[in-house]
Amino acid sequence: MAMFTVYFDTxxxxxxxxxxxxxxxxxxxxxxSKFEEEWLExxxxxxxxxxxxxxxxxxxxxxxxxxxxxxxxQNAFYNAAWSLIKRRVHKSFSHGVxxxxxxxxxxxxxxxxxxxxxxxxxYPLTRCGVGAYREVHLWKQRQQAKGMRFDGEIEYIHxxxxxxxxxxxxxxxxxxxxxxxxxxxxxxxxxxxxxxxAWEHARAVGRVLIWEESVRRPDIFDHIPGCxxxxxxxxxxxxxxxETLGFKKRNPASPQ
Numbered sequence: 001m002a003m004f005t006v007y008f009d010t011x012x013x014x015x016x017x018x019x020x021x022x023x024x025x026x027x028x029x030x031x032x033s034k035f036e037e038e039w040l041e042x043x044x045x046x047x048x049x050x051x052x053x054x055x056x057x058x059x060x061x062x063x064x065x066x067x068x069x070x071x072x073x074q075n076a077f078y079n080a081a082w083s084l085i086k087r088r089v090h091k092s093f094s095h096g097v098x099x100x101x102x103x104x105x106x107x108x109x110x111x112x113x114x115x116x117x118x119x120x121x122x123y124p125l126t127r128c129g130v131g132a133y134r135e136v137h138l139w140k141q142r143q144q145a146k147g148m149r150f151d152g153e154i155e156y157i158h159x160x161x162x163x164x165x166x167x168x169x170x171x172x173x174x175x176x177x178x179x180x181x182x183x184x185x186x187x188x189x190x191x192x193x194x195x196x197x198a199w200e201h202a203r204a205v206g207r208v209l210i211w212e213e214s215v216r217r218p219d220i221f222d223h224i225p226g227c228x229x230x231x232x233x234x235x236x237x238x239x240x241x242x243e244t245l246g247f248k249k250r251n252p253a254s255p256q
Contacts, residue, residue, distance in 0.1 A: 002028045003151040004090075006136050007190040009159040011054075011198035012099065014124045019206045019232070021096035022128035023198035025089040025190075026136060026154065032190055035088035039189050042084060046077045051186035054199040085193050091139055094201050094230040095131030097124050101235040109242040110250055117245060119171040123164040126171045127233065133176060135229040157181045159191045205232050 004026055012020030027035070043050055049063055060068030067073055102124050105111075111121050120130045136154060144150065156172070158165070160182035169180045185191035 002030075002149070003155070004028055004140075005032055005155040005157060005190075006093070006133075007032075007157050007188070007194045008093075008129070008132065009185065009191050009194035009198050010125060010128060010162045011195070011202040012096075012124070014099070014163060015103075017099065019096050019098055019202050020124045020128055021094055021198045021201040021205070021232075022125070022132040023092065023094035023201055024132065024158075024194040025085065025092050025197070026139070027089045031088045031090075035084065036189050038084055038088070039192070042077075042080055046073075046080075048077070050189065052189075052192045052195075053185075054192075054195045058199065058203075081193070081196070085196075091229060092197055093132045093135045093139070094197060095128050095135065096201060096205055096232040097127050097238075098232070098234050099124060101233070101238055102127065104235060105238040105242060108239075108250055109247040111242070111247055115245070115247075116174075119167070119174050122167050122171070125162055125164045126167050129158070129168045129180075130171050130175055131231065131233070133172065135231075137176065139229060153178055155181065157183055157188065157191070159183070159185050159195070161185075201230065201232075 005028075006024055006026040008022055008024035010020060010022045012018055014020065040050060043052060053062070056062040057064050057067075057074075105121070111118055120126055133156065136156075140150060140154060156178055158168070158180050161184075162168070165180075165182055169182075172178055172180050183191065185195060
């Protein structure tokens, strides 16, 4: 019997062009404890000060300004980081939305406050968070069917920096009857690797679906446990969602 914790972070802004992804990893408390020690050792080995921020690393900003043109150094750290992640986690989970499609859904359909789906569709963060945690829930059910025993519910820890986190907490309580624990990634280093995965997914999906670039799938996606638990909601899925549940189409002249 084991106790599991899942760490999530989000990449993207609710009102900015592009995509938003909530992504994270689940593992046992014991493995997370070892990971935290090894992660801090890895940061120290490369001269990186805690906390690690993916946006700084990718953009060559802040403490990574000297790394900007040093691809060998960047790749050495990134490969070592993903190797450590793969060794210490059980599974990754990720769900994203196309921001323009999400708000189009609200412009074109009325989602009544009394609907059980209102909380999950209130903001991009709530749709991403609930969608990602649903995959955690389904993963747990599959593992239980195989004989794995869980010591209680999976603890859900999310980075506290996201706008609309109160709405996410409300939605998670309603759908899954669990409380989200919000913490700072500078104090909980396991959140830093959730930040990495969310950034990678947002970048890859945004470049393909928003900016219509032809890009190669990031190598890291072939080396971490997941894929089956990754998804993104586009307009077709959101429209079908609203039509299936019978949400009324808005009058073009009506207020949102």
